[in-house]
Amino acid sequence: MKTTRYALLLSLSLATAAQAADETPAELWTAKCKSCHGPDGRAQTQMGKKEAIVDMSQAAWQKAQTDEDIREVISEGSSRNRKMKPYKEKLTPEQINSLVGYIRTFKKG
Numbered sequence: 001m002k003t004t005r006y007a008l009l010l011s012l013s014l015a016t017a018a019q020a021a022d023e024t025p026a027e028l029w030t031a032k033c034k035s036c037h038g039p040d041g042r043a044q045t046q047m048g049k050k051e052a053i054v055d056m057s058q059a060a061w062q063k064a065q066t067d068e069d070i071r072e073v074i075s076e077g078s079s080r081n082r083k084m085k086p087y088k089e090k091l092t093p094e095q096i097n098s099l100v101g102y103i104r105t106f107k108k109g
């Protein structure tokens, strides 16, 4: 009986660990970026308004940024505004890449 319970606990905690390492870009965005950039990247948030954060849904902004530009800001933070912190210690290169792709989905029209 004890062994069964232990096995169940173990498999539950393994499942949780796997999930944490396997967050979708949408989950990452919600957990780490949404508070400032908003759910849709339009930055209609308190921080967004205060810091005049760009509306990432604008076609012009999307066009002006290469994937490399976006990756760079996420990894290194913004040199213009320290509120945009570097994420290279917190996210893997794969997670940063997935966020670049996610930011591309904000583009409207």
Ligand code: HEC
Binding pocket: 029, 032, 033, 034, 035, 036, 037, 047, 051, 052, 053, 054, 070, 073, 074, 078, 079, 080, 081, 083, 084, 085, 087, 099
């Ligand atoms: C504490 C608030 C905050 C959080 C959280 C935050 N950002 Fe930012 N972000 C900013 C600010 C402020 C700027 C504007 C920087 C500037 O003007 O140079 C910015 C700018 C950016 C830019 C460049 C936009 C431009 O001006 O061209 C990108 C890309 C970006 N953030 C992505 C992210 C991603 C991805 C995350 C989550 C991993 C994130 N940010 C989390 C505040 C935040």
